[in-house]
């Protein structure tokens with residue numbers, strides 16, 4: 312089976328060695344060899360550099376050289392970004408070639424269109440590597456969870472930001488050093504803003520919504536906040552209260568529909584997700600059959616990601632032999648229903664700066680009571696005589712109440728809402 316690679320960067324350049332290392336197992340499983348026929352690179356200079364470096368592949372600079380080669384059955388897109396990836400994938404599908412991609416941005420924004428094209432041409436479009444890197448979470452949801460209904464999903468699904476948080480909180484690295492190292496290690500997107508602002512996690516959560524809940528939601532329907540807002544003081548208070556701060560993607564289904572968001576979150580130190588460190592990812596599921604389950608592994612990096620890419624290639628070879636290529640990667644589809652904000656309930660931690668004088672706490676109690684929010688835990692940091700910081704964990708409130716509280720606090724000139732974090736409850 313001949314394949315073509317589009318892009319030979321961090322992930323693409325890792326695939327050849329992985330295929331070679333697994334050749335014996337692949338031959339036994341598939342009774343077929345997988346060989347790289349052509350590799351698309353940006354320019355002749357790039358091709359010459361790669362040949363000079365000893366890479367033996369047939370490097371080409373035009374997509375037509377691949378599209379017009381009828382011996383190529385699978386196109387593997389590992390370039391990233393939206394264009395020309397979308398155009399090249401569309402052309403490959405229309406030319407009757409199956410496609411494997413790791414491009415979560417493209418799939419979250421244009422996946423439905425590309426799926427339709429794949430089905431129309433009775434070829435496969437697979438993208439296990441697009442979500443949580445090496446963790447086979449999409450195939451697990453599509454296959455093993457066919458018999459179980461997921462009610463809530465919590466995921467640490469961006470390796471770069473989790474690596475940064477771990478290094479900053481546990482080793483005192485600066486934000487700059489942590490980000491630069493993540494880039495050096497090949498974890499970060501070409502534009503790392505997506506990693507640190509939670510946008511990459513939003514794209515992945517949109518794909519997880521389809522596989523876990525059968526509902527298609529667009530990235531614009533997913534609230535998100537990144538890690539730059541997290542202060543060292545927040546980390547210290549979280550630890551004092553028995554929590555760990557992580558960037559968590561959540562999808563929960565309530566009676567009115569699903570709610571999805573990516574936010575810095577207080578996780579109880581005892582929660583399985585709290586121990587996910589560095590570039591590792593994990594997807595934690597509540598479901599009616601299994602109860603609680605968690606799937607853990609490297610969320611980014613050359614080999615883990617290339618392993619998911621190879622898994623998709625293997626699946627396509629098998630489906631090719633079974634003549635079931637046109638089956639969609641995800642067959643679980645329901646009408647999309649978005650939850651009423653009054654139905655989505657969570658506990659929150661608020662960090663509020665107030666004047667360091669008598670009566671301020673009473674004002675806070677009155678303000679929270681006005682939106683029917685009660686306190687579960689309160690922590691006051693020692694003030695400097697001018698200003699004091701009060702940490703409040705409240706009982707469960709709705710998104711509606713949260714919005715009202717933010718508005719009321721903003722109206723109080725001498726109160727300053729420094730930060731707030733969703734608080735996940737102990738299991």
Ligand SMILES: NC(=O)C1=CN([C@@H]2O[C@H](COP(=O)(O)OP(=O)(O)OC[C@H]3O[C@@H](n4cnc5c(N)ncnc54)[C@H](OP(=O)(O)O)[C@@H]3O)[C@@H](O)[C@H]2O)C=CC1
Nearest residue numbers: 318319320321322352353389390391413414497611612616
């Ligand atoms: N890195 C990781 O851990 C993971 C990455 N992914 C996804 O995998 C994809 C690839 O990521 P990664 O390998 O890290 O990215 P890199 O930036 O390392 O590699 C992308 C490669 O594609 C090449 N390229 C870009 N545009 C074109 C074009 N128009 N024609 C030819 N070549 C082109 C780039 O060439 P040039 O160098 O000249 O720009 C580069 O060599 C992305 O969609 C990413 O989101 C998914 C999971 C994990």
Ligand SMILES: N[C@@H](CC=O)C(=O)O
Nearest residue numbers: 469470471499500611
């Ligand atoms: N930049 C992404 C790569 C994998 O999807 C991440 O850090 O998770």
Ligand code: NA
Nearest residue numbers: 439442444446
């Ligand atoms: Na995956």
